[in-house]
Structure formats: structure tokens, C-alpha cells
Amino acid sequence: MRRIVVGITGGASGVVYGVRLLETVRKYSSNTEVHLVISGTAVDIMRHELGISKEHVRNLVDKVYDENELGGAPIASGSFKHDGMVIIPCSMKTLASIVHGITDNLITRAADVTLKERRKLILVIRETPLNLIHIKNMELATLAGAVVMPAAPAFYNRPRTIDDMVNFIVGRVLDLLGIENDLYNRWSGYSEDAT
Numbered sequence: 001m002r003r004i005v006v007g008i009t010g011g012a013s014g015v016v017y018g019v020r021l022l023e024t025v026r027k028y029s030s031n032t033e034v035h036l037v038i039s040g041t042a043v044d045i046m047r048h049e050l051g052i053s054k055e056h057v058r059n060l061v062d063k064v065y066d067e068n069e070l071g072g073a074p075i076a077s078g079s080f081k082h083d084g085m086v087i088i089p090c091s092m093k094t095l096a097s098i099v100h101g102i103t104d105n106l107i108t109r110a111a112d113v114t115l116k117e118r119r120k121l122i123l124v125i126r127e128t129p130l131n132l133i134h135i136k137n138m139e140l141a142t143l144a145g146a147v148v149m150p151a152a153p154a155f156y157n158r159p160r161t162i163d164d165m166v167n168f169i170v171g172r173v174l175d176l177l178g179i180e181n182d183l184y185n186r187w188s189g190y191s192e193d194a195t
């Protein structure tokens with residue numbers, strides 16, 4: 001049995017990545033238990049960008065928590081064992097809170113705990129361009145042991161649809177979590193069919 005914690009924050013123009021992860025993780029790893037926490041901003045953005053409510057994602061996971069549910073959620077404690085946490089997308093605000101130890105909601109607390117227990121923490125950021133504060137915060141996150149993963153889809157796999165681009169990022173996240181998947185076409189050398 002594998003257990004992962006997923007955070008979805010209001011890194012606007014990116015909640016689709018978090019939802020796709022939830023939609024696919026069980027397909028590739030049916031024995032993965034998923035614990036989800038979504039920020040209030042992410043709920044608003046899910047409605048705006050994807051036209052879906054929290055109920056949609058609730059049905060895709062084993063346990064869903066409110067971001068204010070600090071006291072009652074097992075993921076707030078290091079005693080809750082898991083195989084990694086991914087925040088997808090991770091807003092610059094949540095990144096800043098994590099790297100400065102501000103654990104005032106369940107997402108930042110669970111991330112803080114993940115780092116202190118030396119477990120895998122993946123932060124899928126979506127912001128461009130970046131200011132020095134963002135870059136310094138990413139440096140701090142990396143030094144603290146997190147993997148900072150910009151949601152920057154590749155083009156070597158010749159994506160044809162938005163879905164292809166979303167699947168590339170989610171597939172790379174599953175790779176980092178150690179979950180075998182065929183969500184995207186892996187690089188296999190230059191193709192010969194140029195016109």
C-alpha cells in the first residue's frame with residue numbers, strides 16, 4: 001500500500017494539473033491511498049477554470065480535508081506515515097509560507113511536516129515571469145529538500161492537445177512519486193519525419 005498527500009492551491013491557471021493527477025493516480029497505482037487538501041482559493045479557481053466543484057474531486061480520493069482543519073487531520077502530524085506529498089499547483093504564496101515556516105493552514109503544515117520527516121515534497125509551481133522573491137524562495141525550498149517542478153510542458157513529444165500538455169506534467173509528477181505510467185511520450189531520439 002502506497003500513501004500520498006496531495007495539496008491543491010490557487011496557483012491560478014493550473015488547477016487542471018491537480019485534478020488530472022487525482023483522476024489518473026489510481027489508474028496507474030490502484031493500491032495508492034490519496035489524502036487531499038484544497039485551499040479555498042483553489043476551490044474558487046476550479047469553479048472558474050474547469051467548471052467543477054469540490055464534490056468532483058472528493059469522489060476521486062480516499063480522504064479530503066479542509067485547509068483550516070489543522071487539529072483534526074492526521075496529515076498535520078509527522079506520526080502519519082506517507083510516501084510523499086505533492087502540491088499541484090503550488091502558488092507563490094504557499095511556496096513562500098512553506099519556506100519561511102509559516103504553517104497556518106493544513107497545506108503548509110503538512111508540507112512542513114513532510115520536510116521535517118525528510119519525506120518527498122514536490123512543489124509544482126505555475127508563475128511567469130519570476131521575481132527575485134520567487135527565485136529565492138525556490139532556492140530555499142530546494143535547499144530544504146523539496147523538488148521544485150515548474151509546470152512547463154515540453155514540446156519534444158509533439159503535443160497535439162491541451163490534454164497532452166497537462167498529461168506531460170502529471171506524468172512527470174507520477175515519475176517523481178515512483179508511479180509507473182504512460183501518460184506522455186518519452187524522449188526516444190530525434191524523429192526523421194521533418195518536412
Ligand SMILES: Cc1cc2nc3c(=O)[nH]c(=O)nc-3n(C[C@H](O)[C@H](O)[C@H](O)COP(=O)(O)O)c2cc1C
Nearest residue numbers: 009010011012039041042090091092093094126127
Ligand atoms: C487572476 C489571478 C491569477 C493568479 N495567477 C497565479 C499564478 O499563476 N501563480 C501563482 O502562484 N499565483 C497566482 N495567483 C495568486 C494566488 O491565487 C494567490 O496568491 C492566493 O492567495 C493563493 O492562495 P493559496 O496558496 O492559499 O491557494 C493569481 C491570482 C489571481 C486573482
